[in-house]
Amino acid sequence: KRPKPINLLNDQIKNQESLKKANISTVVHWFRTDLRLEDNTALFHAVQQLKVAQKNNTNAQLVALYTINEHDFRAHLDSGWKLTFAFNAVENLRKALSKMNVALVVRLFESKKPLLSRSNEYADWFKSQCLSLANGSALVTANAQYETDELYRDLEIYKKQDDKFHFQVYHDQCTVEPGVLTTGKGSQYTVFTPWYKKWVEHLKAHKDGKDIVKMLNIDIEKTVNQKLEQFESCDYTLPDEFVSYLPTTELQLPEASEQQAHKVLDDFFKKGKAFDYNNKKDVLALDNTSHLSCYITSGLISTRMVVNRGFHENGDSLMRKDIKQNNSVENFAKEVAWRDFYKHVMCNWPYTSMEIAFKFDTVDIKWENDVEKFRKWCLGETGLPIVDAVMRKLLFCGYISNRCRMIVASFLSKNLLVDWRWGERWFRKHLMDADLASNSGGWGFCSSTGVDAQPYFRIFNMKLQCEKYDPKGAFVKEWVPELKGVQDLKILREGTSNDRTADGYAMPIVDLKESREKALEAFREAM
Numbered sequence: 001k002r003p004k005p006i007n008l009l010n011d012q013i014k015n016q017e018s019l020k021k022a023n024i025s026t027v028v029h030w031f032r033t034d035l036r037l038e039d040n041t042a043l044f045h046a047v048q049q050l051k052v053a054q055k056n057n058t059n060a061q062l063v064a065l066y067t068i069n070e071h072d073f074r075a076h077l078d079s080g081w082k083l084t085f086a087f088n089a090v091e092n093l094r095k096a097l098s099k100m101n102v103a104l105v106v107r108l109f110e111s112k113k114p115l116l117s118r119s120n121e122y123a124d125w126f127k128s129q130c131l132s133l134a135n136g137s138a139l140v141t142a143n144a145q146y147e148t149d150e151l152y153r154d155l156e157i158y159k160k161q162d163d164k165f166h167f168q169v170y171h172d173q174c175t176v177e178p179g180v181l182t183t184g185k186g187s188q189y190t191v192f193t194p195w196y197k198k199w200v201e202h203l204k205a206h207k208d209g210k211d212i213v214k215m216l217n218i219d220i221e222k223t224v225n226q227k228l229e230q231f232e233s234c235d236y237t238l239p240d241e242f243v244s245y246l247p248t249t250e251l252q253l254p255e256a257s258e259q260q261a262h263k264v265l266d267d268f269f270k271k272g273k274a275f276d277y278n279n280k281k282d283v284l285a286l287d288n289t290s291h292l293s294c295y296i297t298s299g300l301i302s303t304r305m306v307v308n309r310g311f312h313e314n315g316d317s318l319m320r321k322d323i324k325q326n327n328s329v330e331n332f333a334k335e336v337a338w339r340d341f342y343k344h345v346m347c348n349w350p351y352t353s354m355e356i357a358f359k360f361d362t363v364d365i366k367w368e369n370d371v372e373k374f375r376k377w378c379l380g381e382t383g384l385p386i387v388d389a390v391m392r393k394l395l396f397c398g399y400i401s402n403r404c405r406m407i408v409a410s411f412l413s414k415n416l417l418v419d420w421r422w423g424e425r426w427f428r429k430h431l432m433d434a435d436l437a438s439n440s441g442g443w444g445f446c447s448s449t450g451v452d453a454q455p456y457f458r459i460f461n462m463k464l465q466c467e468k469y470d471p472k473g474a475f476v477k478e479w480v481p482e483l484k485g486v487q488d489l490k491i492l493r494e495g496t497s498n499d500r501t502a503d504g505y506a507m508p509i510v511d512l513k514e515s516r517e518k519a520l521e522a523f524r525e526a527m
């Protein structure tokens with residue numbers, strides 16, 4: 001019965017006092033998961049507020065702030081890939097801002113405990129950091145983050161406002177902000193398809209999405225009249241202890257910059273992948289999807305821009321009646337919409353961000369939770385070639401496609417009967433694009449415990465998945481070198497029935513038929 005944190009945040013947003021007359025000496029934009037300059041709602045408002053402040057005080061300045069929470073490192077909840085990618089993005093952002101004489105300051109919140117248990121302390125610390133950057137009073141702008149801990153953190157910060165410290169949050173993370181698309185009864189949809197229709201209608205009402213993309217012309221250079229030298233050194237290096245948490249693999253991470261995010265989007269359309277999305281997105285060896293997820297998760301590009309590009313390339317429309325139903329660009333935009341859907345769900349049912357299944361009745365499922373089988377799944381040693389190939393790729397690249405994610409999530413939660421939360425955590429620890437809402441949404445979907453999930457009796461048939469999405473075994477051979485010389489498609493699809501451990505590849509740890517029956521039984525009993 002407690003009010004939802006998103007509603008409390010919206011109340012605060014509504015009440016955000018008009019600061020037009022306030023005497024602000026410094027506007028601080030707090031970069032969080034919005035590491036970009038273009039189409040950034042809160043940053044746009046920061047610059048507008050700076051212009052107003054300059055009317056009263058010609059020395060009013062703009063400072064950018066990025067904060068690191070020590071617990072994020074200690075808890076190992078986020079992957080080293082993701083943290084490294086974000087730091088690289090911050091470094092590139094710092095360079096871009098310094099060209100405009102805006103300092104980007106990085107501050108570390110030292111805490112060995114989770115944020116939720118320390119949100120009051122965090123808010124005090126945060127306020128003092130902002131005031132230390134300001135030459136008087138500070139106005140802080142930030143874009144909303146919808147995870148429950150982060151919502152409560154922001155609510156605590158609102159409470160610290162006084163004459164010298166003002167805080168303003170804006171909706172920015174989604175293409176359509178949470179709470180806008182509701183059923184006739186005014187509640188959040190639990191089924192994607194009708195929600196998606198509303199999503200499209202909403203965009204159409206905004207000139208097919210063009211109004212949604214704010215294309216904010218922030219004009220920072222013209223507005224800022226400060227000198228960068230007046231700020232303390234902005235270079236920041238992570239404490240050595242933290243560096244050890246980051247991956248040491250020699251594989252290069254994608255370039256983490258706003259320009260690169262735009263290039264990746266551009267290439268996706270220019271090189272034709274977007275127009276072939278339907279046919280090829282699931283072909284495992286091709287990797288024909290956009291690879292935008294790490295850029296979207298870190299906020300190097302907004303999904304508004306991504307969707308708008310789709311509109312543009314699709315003849316300025318989405319869901320056109322005059323083009324055939326199965327339109328690739330539309331289906332791509334639909335995938336991007338899933339991200340919004342899961343964020344909306346998380347806002348409305350905050351427990352879904354706390355490792356609690358959306359469907360309560362699934363709490364009675366008797367998971368087997370065999371630790372050894374789970375370990376083998378994690379390391380790609382199950383003896384099921386397709387599963388092992390995907391899991392090894394995940395460890396090596398920090399990225400796998402949606403089809404890959406579905407295959408291994410179905411295998412873990414159904415064939416191995418391991419609690420989906422174990423897999424969800426493993427993904428979060430290893431994905432470069434780890435995102436709480438999409439990850440728990442995806443796991444909920446595959447394990448039939450989540451919102452609008454697939455029915456429990458839908459258990460991926462690994463042989464069929466191989467036939468359809470890796471017909472010649474090229475993907476398997478790429479990631480399971482032990483099978484490189486194998487010609488027999490049956491072995492490449494189902495593993496081997498002989499003990500081939502001597503060759504370095506083991507027999508499957510479960511029989512697919514038997515484990516399927518067992519899973520059906522366990523789900524039937526619980527639901």
Ligand code: FAD
Pocket residue numbers: 281289290291292293294296297335336337338339340342400401402403405406409427431433434435436438439440441442443446
């Ligand atoms: P594209 O196919 O090119 O799609 C474009 C964008 O749309 C993606 O970048 C992403 O932002 C969004 N998107 C696409 N599919 C989905 C989807 N099913 N759900 C939500 N958003 C989607 N996505 C994450 O960003 N972070 C996660 O932690 C994450 N965990 C997942 C876990 C499981 C078990 C499953 C089944 C899916 C998960 N997804 C997650 C969704 C999806 O797999 C990835 O977004 C996608 O594979 C990223 O590759 P891409 O950018 O090339 O996608």
